[in-house]
Amino acid sequence: MKFATRAIHIGHDPDQHNRSVMPPLYQTSVFAHHHVGEELPYSYARSGTPTRAALEDCLASLENARYGLAFSSGMAAIDAVLRASLKPGDAVLAVADLYGGAYRLLTRVLAEQGIEVRFADLSDPASLADQLTANVKLLWLESPTNPLLGIVDIAALSAEAHRYGVAVAVDNTFATPYLQNPLELGADIVVHSATKYLGGHSDVLLGLVALNDEARYKAIRFIQNSTGAVPGPQDCFLTLRGIKTLALRMDRHCDNAERVAAFLEAHPAIERVFYPGLPEFPNHALATKQMRRFGGIVSVYLKDDSREAASRVAERLKLFALAESLGGVESLVNHSATMSHGSVPVEQKQKLGIREGLLRLSIGIEDIDDLLADLAQALG
Known part of the structure; x- marks a missing residue:
């Protein structure tokens, strides 16, 4: 089946749920046993529910993976992968150049527990x-990276890492499985903040992991069940x-x-546009090779590189x-220096190019003429 068909049908069999077309919402914390010692597919909701299983199976299919795991947030998913x-x-x-929340988890939690954390271009x-x-x-x-949309060669980096016995995890939140499949490029683990594009409506908090290796899956699933950072049925x-x-x-x-991106590139108030779809963008050719399209995030440097200008x-x-956040049907603007990357030290932000005049735009699915008009009046 093609992607759009799998997105609708995989993970749910109507025959197993009274012919319900939609996967039912199992709003229960426990499942009843017939007798002591009985092995059930579901026993306690922390360990799994049919609603969660449907989501995990669907995500696995979309990422062309054997296994999927759902968590209470994207950060819970990242944490489980790191701990396992x-x-x-x-x-x-x-x-x-990575998400500020991941930077904070690595430097202020994992590093304090004896894990050596390094960052590299x-x-x-x-x-x-x-x-x-x-x-x-x-x-x-x-x-792409958050917030400057950097592109790295997943296939080449994975091949080199595997030569040294190093596993590779990819946060695929910006691209989604519709635009990019890291496992097919050689990565071992894929992570998503489903709060963003997968949920798509800014009304859910959820993380997902997809992978193929059974031993690694069992290790992450053990963390998932032991810590209980799992999503509810809703x-x-x-x-x-x-x-x-x-x-x-x-x-859309x-x-x-x-x-x-094309509009902002020509606007006199903009110093630089970050978007992998622009021909002059660094690694545009690589993005074209490993992505199907270039996503819905556009970041910009204002010519007036000040917090006041960005706020205005x-x-x-x-x-x-x-x-x-990002990835919802509605358009959002994020001041990365104080919001998504507010926990990153100032000197690190400066090194990475996360300036006061940087704005990250999550482009929604509104009418494009309305969006362009809004940007035009705001930029002056």
Whole structure:
């Protein structure tokens, strides 16, 4: 089956649920046993429910994986992968330009528990070998990265990491499985904040993991069950509902983002536009090779590189809400320096290029003419 068909049908068999067309919402914490010692597919909701299983199976199919795992948030998913992959004394090598929440987890939680945390510019796969010391057990990637849309060569980096016995995890939130499948490019683990595009309506908090290796799956699932950072049935139901329209929404997100990027590139108030779909964008050719389209996020440097200027533009916008998240049907604007990357030290933000005049735009699925008009009036 093709992607859009799998997004609608995989994970749910109507014959198993009284011919219900939609996966039922199992609003229960326990499942009754017939007798002592009986083995049931579901016993206690922390360990699994039919609603959660439907979501996990659907995500696995969309990422062309054997296994899927659902968590209470994207950060819970990241945490489980890291804990299952690393022990004190091990090291994780992460792409430098990554989500601020992941940076905070690595530097302020994992590092304090004996995990060595390193960051590197991984734009050149040939440089990876020099970074892979004997204690590096996990390579952590984002592509596109948050918030500057950096593209890394997942296939080349995965192949090089595997030469040294290093596992590769990719945060695929920005691209979604509709635009990019890291497992097919050689990665071992894929992580999503389903709060974003997969849910798609800014009404759910949920994380997902997809992978093929059975032993690694069991290790992450053990963390999932032991810590209990699992989503409730309503969030699973809403995410499943959102995934059904993922293909349609992502096409519209991409259409609108391409128009917005071209508009902003020509605007006198903009110093630089970050969007992988622009021919002059660094690694545009690589993005074209490993992605089907370029996503719905556009970031910009204002020529007036000040917090006041960024605030002024954000406050003038009428259709773009100033908010932390991304990937919903509505357009959002994020001031990365104080919002998504507010926990990153100032000197690290400066090193990465996360300036006061940087705005990250999550382009929604509204009418493009309305979005362009809103940006035009806000920029002046």
